[in-house]
Amino acid sequence: MLLLAVDTATPAVTVALHDGDSVVAESTQVDARRHGELLLPSVDRVLAAAGLKLDAVTGVVVGVGPGPYTGLRVGLVTAATFGSALGVPVHGLCTLDGLAYASGLEGPFVVATDARRKEVYWASYDGSRTRTGGPAVDRPAEIAEQVAGLPAVGAGALLYPEVFADARGPEHQSAAALAALAAEKLAAGEELLPPRPLYLRRPDAQVPKNYKVVTPQ
Amino acid sequence: MADEPLVLGIETSCDETGVGIVRGTTLLADAIASSVDEHARFGGVVPEVASRAHLEAMVPTIERALKEAGVTARDLDGIAVTAGPGLAGALLVGVSAAKAYAYALGKPLYGVNHLASHICVDQLEHGPLPEPTMALLVSGGHSSLLLAPDITADVRPMGATIDDAAGEAFDKIARVLNLGFPGGPVIDRLAKEGDPEAIAFPRGLTGPRDPAYDFSFSGLKTAVARWIEAKRNAGEDVPVRDVAASFQEAVVDVLTRKAVRACKDEGVDHLMIGGGVAANSRLRAMAEERCERAGIRLRVPRPKLCTDNGAMVAALGAEMVARNRPASDWELSADSSLPVTDPHVPGEHHHGHVHDHDHVHEISKDNLYS
Numbered sequence: 001m002l003l004l005a006v007d008t009a010t011p012a013v014t015v016a017l018h019d020g021d022s023v024v025a026e027s028t029q030v031d032a033r034r035h036g037e038l039l040l041p042s043v044d045r046v047l048a049a050a051g052l053k054l055d056a057v058t059g060v061v062v063g064v065g066p067g068p069y070t071g072l073r074v075g076l077v078t079a080a081t082f083g084s085a086l087g088v089p090v091h092g093l094c095t096l097d098g099l100a101y102a103s104g105l106e107g108p109f110v111v112a113t114d115a116r117r118k119e120v121y122w123a124s125y126d127g128s129r130t131r132t133g134g135p136a137v138d139r140p141a142e143i144a145e146q147v148a149g150l151p152a153v154g155a156g157a158l159l160y161p162e163v164f165a166d167a168r169g170p171e172h173q174s175a176a177a178l179a180a181l182a183a184e185k186l187a188a189g190e191e192l193l194p195p196r197p198l199y200l201r202r203p204d205a206q207v208p209k210n211y212k213v214v215t216p217q
Numbered sequence: 218m219a220d221e222p223l224v225l226g227i228e229t230s231c232d233e234t235g236v237g238i239v240r241g242t243t244l245l246a247d248a249i250a251s252s253v254d255e256h257a258r259f260g261g262v263v264p265e266v267a268s269r270a271h272l273e274a275m276v277p278t279i280e281r282a283l284k285e286a287g288v289t290a291r292d293l294d295g296i297a298v299t300a301g302p303g304l305a306g307a308l309l310v311g312v313s314a315a316k317a318y319a320y321a322l323g324k325p326l327y328g329v330n331h332l333a334s335h336i337c338v339d340q341l342e343h344g345p346l347p348e349p350t351m352a353l354l355v356s357g358g359h360s361s362l363l364l365a366p367d368i369t370a371d372v373r374p375m376g377a378t379i380d381d382a383a384g385e386a387f388d389k390i391a392r393v394l395n396l397g398f399p400g401g402p403v404i405d406r407l408a409k410e411g412d413p414e415a416i417a418f419p420r421g422l423t424g425p426r427d428p429a430y431d432f433s434f435s436g437l438k439t440a441v442a443r444w445i446e447a448k449r450n451a452g453e454d455v456p457v458r459d460v461a462a463s464f465q466e467a468v469v470d471v472l473t474r475k476a477v478r479a480c481k482d483e484g485v486d487h488l489m490i491g492g493g494v495a496a497n498s499r500l501r502a503m504a505e506e507r508c509e510r511a512g513i514r515l516r517v518p519r520p521k522l523c524t525d526n527g528a529m530v531a532a533l534g535a536e537m538v539a540r541n542r543p544a545s546d547w548e549l550s551a552d553s554s555l556p557v558t559d560p561h562v563p564g565e566h567h568h569g570h571v572h573d574h575d576h577v578h579e580i581s582k583d584n585l586y587s
């Protein structure tokens with residue numbers, strides 16, 4: 001088994017290879033504006049570091065968000081295209097689940113990433129493998145009561161310390177964690193998600209105002 | 218490299234997910250998924266809606282094109298993709314897919330210019346482009362007059378719209394007349410039953426001191442809207458067919474007049490017309506008439522090749538391969554304002570090294586099917 005995992009749903013452009021036992025190679029770059037430029041070279045670098053070629057990959061894992069859409073789609077379309085070209089399955093995982101898994105936390109906690117527009121994407125967990133609520137997108141103040149007193153993981157938590165008082169790392173998504181979680185789930189025969197984006201918001205689409213009168217009345 | 222390269226082209230600059238496959242100047246497949254219906258209720262293309270639709274449609278459209286062409290991916294000589302200009306988020310879906318596909322197959326990647334592709338597509342219909350070719354590109358997104366001595370390396374802007382694109386004017390007038398979106402086809406249809414000389418709408422930028430090859434449709438749009446309003450305010454019926462015909466006549470008159478003039482001034486004896494508005498029947502008829510009178514050969518591809526599609530991108534990609542133009546890097550960006558003077562986006566390491574695209578092979582050689 002050789003899984004190629006990619007995630008571009010957060011500012012991190014992150015790629016990892018996992019052979020079923022452990023992570024073989026990984027690359028994580030944090031740059032919110034250059035997902036399109038950075039992802040493919042990262043894949044190439046990770047494969048080169050492992051001394052492997054893309055045709056050795058037996059499955060692709062992709063973070064399906066939630067995350068800002070433009071970046072999120074880079075990972076999803078790359079994963080889908082690899083899957084088609086290689087003839088291998090493409091599995092989706094909630095991006096927040098990767099952060100939860102990487103935290104290694106026991107008991108209840110939350111994961112929050114930056115959704116911009118003064119909102120966070122967030123989900124609640126009971127242990128690093130068990131999501132109990134979400135994902136959702138909300139203003140931090142609106143969920144203050146629900147997250148009060150809970151450890152909180154991710155850049156979204158670190159951004160709003162007044163709401164997430166016990167904010168901690170990991171700050172950024174890692175495809176290594178995502179790959180390890182996927183390998184564990186696949187080994188246990190668990191079903192993963194389809195590789196479809198979790199946008200959580202409707203597209204911004206202003207219906208143009210009715211025809212504006214141009215003649216002075 | 219093969220004389221007749223087999224190239225797959227991906228186009229996602231606006232609301233059409235297009236994947237085309239060509240062999241040299243022969244069209245093998247032209248698969249399209251359009252999100253136009255999803256935009257209709259907004260009266261224009263909504264970028265985020267378009268981007269979402271591209272993601273959904275991308276892989277199925279690639280697979281459909283391969284099936285339609287009856288070729289296997291491993292036989293391709295290259296993957297071409299629209300790198301710009303266009304909607305940033307929409308372009309990014311196509312560019313990312315093209316990179317992944319080229320990398321997985323171990324093929325060179327060519328990021329190409331959308332406007333140059335609109336010109337090059339005519340090779341699929343009428344054979345190799347004469348050099349130079351004068352091109353009039355008219356759609357909802359662009360109105361340009363371009364002179365192309367070499368479609369892979371030398372495209373020169375002669376003129377462009379200084380405000381609205383021609384297709385945009387059609388959409389806006391259709392909205393004023395409550396005819397829905399997109400406006401082009403319905404105005405064309407109604408105009409056939411109207412009198413093009415019923416109302417004398419203004420011809421923008423045609424005065425003696427105006428720029429010879431630039432266009433302006435904003436003043437025309439306002440004039441038409443005012444005329445309709447005046448009728449409505451006076452409680453009279455709006456003669457929709459006459460308005461459509463007279464408005465269309467004004468647009469088409471300016472477009473063809475300037476295109477023919479550019480050909481004459483530059484001594485070019487071929488004019489190609491592309492873009493969605495090239496499907497307009499009155500534009501075709503008037504261009505034919507005026508070109509014939511001026512001794513210019515007119516080349517207009519069939520309507521399906523005039524609107525945005527993947528075949529046009531594949532056509533330009535094939536020309537890039539045939540002429541040994543350098544491939545793009547894996548860092549290739551989607552560039553929403555890629556200048557028309559850049560027919561393609563060669564890799565960083567290749568300025569001045571036209572015959573060398575080894576870097577693609579360095580990085581991707583034997584990735585698959587080795």
Ligand SMILES: [Zn+2]
Nearest residue numbers: 356358492525
């Ligand atoms: Zn176009």
